[in-house]
Amino acid sequence: MDFESAADRVDVSKPHPARRYDYWLGGSANFEADRASADAVATAFPSIHFAVLENRSFLRRAVPYLVSIAGIRQFLDIGTGLPTAGNVHELAQDIAPESRVVYVDNDPMVLYHARDLLDSTPAGATAYIDADLRDPGSILDNPALAGTLDLDQPVALMLCAVLHFLTDDMRPYDVVRELCAALPSGSYLTMTHATDDHLSAEDLDAAIEANERSGVPFRLRSTAEFTRFFDGLELVDPGIVSVIDWRPTEWRPHPRKEAVSMLGAVARIP
Structure with a gap:
């Protein structure tokens, strides 16, 4: 994989969700367009920094559970x-060194930094696929997937803080169904998603306007809409909840659910 050439594909004039998320986490792999987009969202939703931090905390609990x-x-x-700290393979291989992970993203900046995602234990394996969630076939048919994962054995599909970037015309429910259908019984779907459950009509209008100005497609979804992604699956207790309430491992001060506005769930694929 040509990591270096990925830098030539980076368009610094347009914001990208991965780089915007990096900015909110305090990273440095972002550009002015990403920061301007992120700041536009933060103006309407000032607690966005809490949301991204709590999303990462959810991931750090979900992977050890899985x-x-x-x-x-x-x-x-x-x-x-x-x-960033606590990537999936690090969390999984810390418990089971033989764990195998395939990462997927469509941002060339992520590809450029993908070496950090390929630092597997000798007993396990990691791979990176440069592909877009909107085209599940390009992921499922990629040789790196079959070369790293055994699709006859259970797989955890991780879709954390990504589906809200698929607007309704991008067929998000079909995308998730197609991915889940390719996995064997006993696999799991793990997902987090930004929600509008706690927003007033006025705040929702402001959030929609901010996202339109940010230059990144975005679709907040209610608990009922989020629940549809799990139709036919077996939800793990406590079901669909705020990410801060999903199997907390210790007491700690945390922001209110209304400030985080992020739903999370894990479900078994029967």
Whole structure:
């Protein structure tokens, strides 16, 4: 994989979700367009920094659950984002060194930094696919997927903080169904998604306007809309909740659910 040439594909004039997320996390792999877009969203939703931090905290709890309780050893992480502390393979291989992870993103900046995602333990394996969630076939048919994961064995499909970038015309429910259908029984779907449950009509209008100005497609969804992604699946307790309420491992001060506005769930694919 030609990591270096990825830098030539980066368009610094247009914001990208992965780089915007990196900015909110305090990273440095972002550009002026990303920062301007992120600031536009933060103007309408000042607690966005809480949301991204709590989303990462959810991931740090969900992966150990999947490894230790569900017995998962394979992960397909789509919408990976830029490498940061606590990547999926680090969390999984810390418990089970033989864990195997395939990362997927469509930002050339993520590809450029993908070496950090490929630092696997000798017993396990990691791979990176440069592809778009909106085209599941390009992911499922990629040789790197079959070369890293055994699709006859359970896989954890990770879709954290990515589906809200698929507007309704991008067929988000069909995308999730197609991905889940390609995985064997006993696999899991893990997802987080921004919600408008706690926004007044006025705040919702402001959020929609901010996202339009930000230059990044975005679709907040209600709990009922989020629940549809899990039709036919077996939700793991406590079901669909705010990410801060999904199996907290310790007491700590945290923002209100209304400030985070992020739903999360894990479900078994029967």
